Amino acid sequence: MKYVMATHNPNKLLELQRILEPLHIEVTTADLQEVEETGTTFAENAYLKAKAACEQTGLPAVADDSGLVVDALNGAPGVYSARYAGPDATDAQRMDKLLHELDGVPAEQRTARFVSAICVVYPDGERMDVEGVCEGSVAFAPRGHDGFGYDPIFLVGEKTYAELTPAEKDAVSHRGKALRELAARLEERHGN
Structure with a gap:
């Protein structure tokens, strides 16, 4: 079975492919028009x-929307995580803005969670939704060299996402949890 992933983020595609590979589900991308993210969740x-x-493709489509929810910032950046420092900001600029806003906030009040909502829509209109959450906190400075987005400042235990190997990250991450739930649901659907 072939699915198209609605993303321009190669890192998200790689995470999805790693987790769905055992199901022999082909996941590809297409040259898709950008969709305005007008949802509130x-x-x-x-x-x-x-x-x-x-x-746009006539294929079953998978999409992820995810972000960082910081308690001390009343849930920000939330659904605006990718656009938090402006539409053309880099990952470093988004992290800098977030760390600046948390300046002076002690470690015990820097609780946060990453949330990943994944939706599959089929050509017949059927829809499947899953969600994954990873609780953690925001570090005082970026650490690690792997990952993307806010990974260098999101702590799970003593390590940031960026300090974890891809396998370690997949095991604990919000997207990893959501993708494992999705894989289980797809396995039921396809009988793999």
Whole structure:
């Protein structure tokens, strides 16, 4: 079975392919039109992207919307995680903005979670939704060299996502949890 992933982020595609590989499900990308993320939740934005990708390609489409929710910032950056420091900001600029806003906030008040909502939309209109959450906190400075986005400042235990190997990250991450749930649901659907 072939699915298209609604993303321009090669890192998200690699995570999805790693976890779905045992199911022999082919996941590809396509030259898709950008979808405006007008939803107020991660799940709404994932659905908007999956629906548009399915309509554009005629294939079952998978989309993820995820972000960092920081308690001391009343849930920010939340659904605006990718656009937090402006639409063309780099990962480093987004992290700098977040760390600046948390300046003076002690470690015990830097609790946060990464949330990943994944939606699959099929050409017949059927829809499947899963969500994964990883609790952690925000570090005082970036650490590690792997990962992307906010990975260098998101702590799970003593390590940031960026200090974990891909396998370690997949085992604990919000997206890893959501993708394992998705894999189980797809396995039921396809009888693999």
